[in-house]
Amino acid sequence: MKIDLTETTSSKINKALVEGRRAIGTPAIGMVLTLVIVTDEENAYDALKAANDASREHPSRTLVVIKRVSRSPRDRAKARLDAEVRLGTDAGTGETVILRLYGDVIDHAQSVVLPLLLPDAPVVVWWAVNAPLDPAKDPLGALAQRRVTDAYAAEQPIEELSARANTYTPGDTDLSWARITPWRSMLAAALDQAPCTVTSAEVTGEEFNPSCELLAMWLADRLKVPVTRKVSGGPGLTAVRMESSAGAIVLDRPDGSLATLSMRGQPDRAVALKRRETAELLAEELRRLDPDEIYAGSLKYGVDRIGDGTNEQSTAGGDAPAPPAAKKAAKKAAAK
Structure with a gap:
């Protein structure tokens, strides 16, 4: 009606x-x-x-x-x-x-x-x-x-x-932030399966994709390790690699639909990790009305380091801060 x-x-x-x-x-x-x-x-x-x-x-x-x-x-x-x-x-x-x-x-x-x-x-x-x-x-x-x-x-x-x-x-x-919920869940579950100490991480995805930056900030904030940000042709977020005392943990999604989880000593596993529609993202956000402290911490962690970093490829943890792709954009604009 x-x-x-x-x-x-x-x-x-x-x-x-x-x-x-x-x-x-x-x-x-x-x-x-x-x-x-x-x-x-x-x-x-x-x-x-x-x-x-x-x-x-x-x-x-x-x-x-x-x-x-x-x-x-x-x-x-x-x-x-x-x-x-x-x-x-x-x-x-x-x-x-x-x-x-x-x-x-x-x-x-x-x-x-x-x-x-x-x-x-x-x-x-x-x-x-x-x-x-x-x-x-x-x-x-x-x-x-x-x-x-x-x-x-x-x-x-x-x-x-x-x-x-x-x-x-x-x-x-x-x-x-909602777009990377399945990635965060999968990476946390992988670390639960193989207790280890993560020493560094690498996030690969589209150059100016905010979800890629947020995932890098989240890893650096929670693990307190250097996180390298690499650029790919997409679609969206394509891979995360974590180096640990138990070997490399890799979550690779080259096609935007099906991902592969690789861990030392275990067979590779196919994981459904398709790109989500806006309706799914909105429904997720409507499930909670309380402040999301993890989102706030990750967001502020990364942005606090944009202004004082020196390595364009790294969103770092610990005492080695560095900016994400924002500095590349600024340099390109200045060159033009």
């Missing part, structure tokens, strides 16, 4: 939600949170599709905020709110409201969203593109217990990671 509202208000949208639930025969509300998606018109379809898929695990009221900037000065000054209310099969397992903001109302999106939040339910804000410099201080981010960004969607992903670290507030997270 779809209800279109033109030049409307938040109270009229709430009224449409109530009437729509009655019309389709589901007056009870069984949603567990409010998901606010901030995006543009170009990326709204993909973001909403991912949210609808994630709603199978987390039934929620989804509010899609699209800021429409007009080129005409006259239209730019005119405040207007258009909305599309979706219920039933058109909204996954929850409710969806697509909000299109025009004119001066763009600067007051939080005033439009606030009356539409579910009472006594947590709020999660996801910036599908163009995340603010400081999500916690953004007017919409201030409404949320959990703030989700995606450095991979930025024009300069590595610099975006630096911004995330410099403005980190408990409750912040990034989809680039």
Whole structure:
């Protein structure tokens, strides 16, 4: 069921939600949170599709905020709110409201969203593109217990990671971190199988991939060993190699789907390690609303060493700090 509202208000949208639930025969509300998606018109379809898929695990009221900037000065000054209310099969397992903001109302999106939040339910804000410099201080981010960004969607992903670290507030997270959850689980399980002392590590992947950088930071932070960052053609993260007292431990995924785990004294094992869809990443982030201290520690560990390192290929542990690929980007820009 779809209800279109033109030049409307938040109270009229709430009224449409109530009437729509009655019309389709589901007056009870069984949603567990409010998901606010901030995006543009170009990326709204993909973001909403991912949210609808994630709603199978987390039934929620989804509010899609699209800021429409007009080129005409006259239209730019005119405040207007258009909305599309979706219920039933058109909204996954929850409710969806697509909000299109025009004119001066763009600067007051939080005033439009606030009356539409579910009472006594947590709020999660996801910036599908163009995340603010400081999500916690953004007017919409201030409404949320959990703030989700995606450095991979930025024009300069590595610099975006630096911004995330410099403005980190408990409750912040990034989809680039969720992308490496299977890698972190597999590497931790490998170390449990062969108790040993890791002396160094090497992470191989695309040059400006924030997930590769975060994995290198995580290894350096948790193991306190030098971590070398090598560049490959991808896709994404392709290999991790850890040198240890029990021999090399290698997790290699050259095709973005099937990985091979190699350890001394054991046969090679095939591991399903496919690249995950946005809906899976979002669903993972919605499972927890508490601060992710491991993400915060890894993020700050690596960024603290970007400014004072000397070896361009290494994100180091211990007393030998060095930057990830961000310095390469800076040198290339300076050369140009």
